[in-house]
Amino acid sequence: MALTVEQIADEMYKQVEEAAQVKKKLKPGDLTKTMIKLHEDEGVDKKMCKAAIRELVNNGRCVYTYFGGSFIEIPHKEGASND
Amino acid sequence: MPKEYKTPMLDELEKGPWPSFVKEIKLAAKNSPMSNDLLGLLERSYNERIGHWKHGGIVGVMGYGGGVIGRYVDVPEDFPNISHFHTIRINQPSGWFYTSDALRTLCNIWEKRGSGLTNMHGSTGDIVFLGTKTDELEPIFSELTEAGFDLGGSGSDVRTPSCCVGPGRCEWACYDTLKLCYDITMRYQDELHRPAFPYKWKFKMSGCPNDCVASIARADISIIGTWKDDIRVDAEEIKNYDKAGMDIFNDVVLNCPAKCMKYDAKAKAIEINNDDCRHCMHCINAMPKALRPGTDTGAVVLIGSKAPIVEGALLSSVLIPFINLDDEDEREDFFDLIEEIQDVWCEEGKARERVGEFIQRVGMGNFLEAIGVEPIPEMVAYPRDNPYVFYEDYYDDEEEDE
Numbered sequence: 001m002a003l004t005v006e007q008i009a010d011e012m013y014k015q016v017e018e019a020a021q022v023k024k025k026l027k028p029g030d031l032t033k034t035m036i037k038l039h040e041d042e043g044v045d046k047k048m049c050k051a052a053i054r055e056l057v058n059n060g061r062c063v064y065t066y067f068g069g070s071f072i073e074i075p076h077k078e079g080a081s082n083d
Numbered sequence: 084m085p086k087e088y089k090t091p092m093l094d095e096l097e098k099g100p101w102p103s104f105v106k107e108i109k110l111a112a113k114n115s116p117m118s119n120d121l122l123g124l125l126e127r128s129y130n131e132r133i134g135h136w137k138h139g140g141i142v143g144v145m146g147y148g149g150g151v152i153g154r155y156v157d158v159p160e161d162f163p164n165i166s167h168f169h170t171i172r173i174n175q176p177s178g179w180f181y182t183s184d185a186l187r188t189l190c191n192i193w194e195k196r197g198s199g200l201t202n203m204h205g206s207t208g209d210i211v212f213l214g215t216k217t218d219e220l221e222p223i224f225s226e227l228t229e230a231g232f233d234l235g236g237s238g239s240d241v242r243t244p245s246c247c248v249g250p251g252r253c254e255w256a257c258y259d260t261l262k263l264c265y266d267i268t269m270r271y272q273d274e275l276h277r278p279a280f281p282y283k284w285k286f287k288m289s290g291c292p293n294d295c296v297a298s299i300a301r302a303d304i305s306i307i308g309t310w311k312d313d314i315r316v317d318a319e320e321i322k323n324y325d326k327a328g329m330d331i332f333n334d335v336v337l338n339c340p341a342k343c344m345k346y347d348a349k350a351k352a353i354e355i356n357n358d359d360c361r362h363c364m365h366c367i368n369a370m371p372k373a374l375r376p377g378t379d380t381g382a383v384v385l386i387g388s389k390a391p392i393v394e395g396a397l398l399s400s401v402l403i404p405f406i407n408l409d410d411e412d413e414r415e416d417f418f419d420l421i422e423e424i425q426d427v428w429c430e431e432g433k434a435r436e437r438v439g440e441f442i443q444r445v446g447m448g449n450f451l452e453a454i455g456v457e458p459i460p461e462m463v464a465y466p467r468d469n470p471y472v473f474y475e476d477y478y479d480d481e482e483e484d485e
């Protein structure tokens with residue numbers, strides 16, 4: 001069964017969530033590599049992963065963050081902010 | 084009534100004949116409480132010799148992963164107006180050409196929604212807006228979009244491509260830097276706004292080896308114009324330089340790094356051995372009326388430079404010795420190669436490893452093999468330098484033949 005972009009996005013979201021619980025941050029490249037490793041035979045490729053990440057960020061479920069490198073995270077309040 | 088800060092230390096920086104950022108911030112402070120607090124904070128930092136800024140990593144606009152750089156002051160109770168002081172990078176037009184109307188539009192948005200302070204242009208090339216609050220980011224973004232502008236790059240993305248003014252104003256341009264800059268910007272829109280690389284990824288384009296955007300020192304991909312045929316010589320103009328008192332032998336000929344020029348002092352004539360010329364531009368810069376680049380022009384593509392951040396500085400080295408970027412096929416080959424490099428670097432590069440550092444780590448020979456490019460002599464940076472390329476394969480082949 002071929003995976004849809006929405007399904008890839010959902011699974012990526014879970015990975016981001018799990019990583020956050022152990023205070024880890026994932027890069028777009030990490031998510032892409034993992035998804036291809038798990039689901040290559042179900043038709044998952046770089047292009048679909050890119051589309052999935054775009055979807056996660058466009059609908060606000062995830063945000064890009066920058067701490068020396070760029071990461072995909074669940075929106076949260078940051079330590080440095082003065083709010 | 085805004086607080087009035089005494090700034091004796093900053094005032095020192097208004098003295099002298101040169102432009103002063105203090106003068107400019109004071110001017111902005113008349114209308115902007117943010118700029119006013121910035122003066123107070125800066126004076127305090129100069130007194131205490133302590134910086135009071137914190138880096139943020141989360142602020143941005145919806146959907147984009149670049150273009151906004153988060154900054155916060157660590158003493159917001161004393162300087163509430165600059166509690167947030169985020170920077171916005173805005174994609175500059177190729178070659179920095181504006182109408183005055185466009186500039187006014189930018190300034191109006193910024194005076195309304197930020198400190199009013201700009202940096203035209205940052206070293207990245209972008210229009211830089213210095214200092215705003217998180218709540219203003221989306222309104223600024225939509226007003227900029229309305230006016231036809233877009234955010235630039237930051238983080239691990241394609242950084243805003245930048246180019247020299249090229250054929251727009253400069254007769255030395257060997258290819259259309261403005262067009263290539265625009266084309267790269269449009270082709271990599273997704274990569275520009277959605278960071279997906281191990282680290283930043285910069286393209287800079289210069290029309291000739293004078294390299295006015297310093298691409299060889301700070302772009303991962305440097306594209307520098309050059310020519311293949313002979314330097315054009317106007318014999319009459321050489322005589323005119325001599326008449327005007329130029330010391331042609333000492334100041335031009337002796338400074339040629341390739342020692343490939345001869346001067347006939349009697350005839351006031353220059354002879355150039357073009358095969359040995361290094362295309363350094365020295366003689367052309369010295370006598371622009373007499374000497375010009377050739378007419379068979381194109382560009383050199385180089386890879387791997389960076390300013391010192393994690394590791395030391397690197398200069399770019401040659402990847403493609405000559406390419407005619409006006410030819411559609413050659414352009415497509417160029418983009419294919421760029422995308423091949425991106426794939427290899429994304430696959431094998433470490434976090435925060437620029438492509439130049441990656442090449443150093445794996446070796447130029449291995450890198451070239453991975454991207455499917457044959458090593459050639461032009462890639463050797465210095466004579467008798469180790470080119471990192473081994474030729475065992477060739478010997479093996481020969482042995483089998485025998």
Ligand code: HEM
Pocket residue numbers: 134136152154168170172202204205206207208209211
């Ligand atoms: C020890 C302190 C700092 C050092 C050594 C430092 C160094 C640098 C360097 C080398 C760059 C890159 C320049 C370039 O090539 O574009 C840069 C860029 C930048 N820095 Fe800093 N910086 C420091 C503190 C700060 C502070 C306190 C702020 C803001 C409050 C700041 C804001 C920025 C911004 C916004 C840019 C990007 C500018 C552009 O796009 O042109 N930096 N910094």
Ligand code: HEM
Pocket residue numbers: 202204205206207301390
């Ligand atoms: C606290 C110390 C420093 C700070 C905060 C700082 C900050 C910056 C910033 C913000 C820029 C970008 C300016 C722009 O947008 O045009 C810059 C550029 C630059 N800085 Fe510094 N700098 C510091 C120290 C130094 C030192 C010590 C050197 C050299 C010895 C240096 C050399 C340069 C150079 C060469 C550039 C231009 C880079 C380029 O054109 O790509 N900086 N610096």
Ligand code: SF4
Pocket residue numbers: 247248249250253254255256257289290291292293294295296
């Ligand atoms: S790099 Fe060369 S072509 Fe471009 S502006 Fe400078 S001198 Fe002119």
Ligand code: SF4
Pocket residue numbers: 338339340341342343344355359360361362363364365366367
């Ligand atoms: S461009 Fe440079 S290397 Fe070539 S002839 Fe002129 S001075 Fe010599």
